[in-house]
Ligand SMILES: [Zn+2]
């Protein structure tokens with residue numbers, strides 16, 4: 001079985017300029033591209049050393065709020081591994097508010113997702129200033145695997161996948 005087909009794969013264009021820009025903002029690695037830090041709109045760091053670990057590195061801590069459920073969820077910092085812990089009570093297709101676990105601020109919406117659930121992409125900012133729109137983005141629907149990476153609001157990398165839950 002093709003490992004990447006199962007997990008989805010983020011395709012980064014083979015351009016040094018884009019790779020350099022991503023690296024400057026803490027996206028490190030090639031096959032194992034991962035974020036080292038992301039920020040809420042108020043500048044709180046959401047990758048902290050005591051977060052749940054994925055392959056030895058701390059995950060991204062999020063507070064997710066559904067219609068009548070809420071949970072702290074950690075997602076893998078590795079962009080090609082769609083692993084997470086927590087959120088066991090959420091169901092496929094649930095629309096979630098993605099909030100900062102520190103200040104409860106909602107992550108900004110950066111655009112629509114074209115999935116069947118009419119989800120929206122929310123951004124995890126790579127900079128302390130979210131107005132720069134450098135971000136890792138993903139759909140706010142539980143179970144929707146879509147996402148991308150944007151620099152100055154422009155999509156520079158998108159997921160391709162055959163993702164199974
Ligand atoms: Zn915050």
Ligand SMILES: [Zn+2]
Pocket residue numbers: 113114115116117118119120139140141144145146
């Ligand atoms: Zn979606």
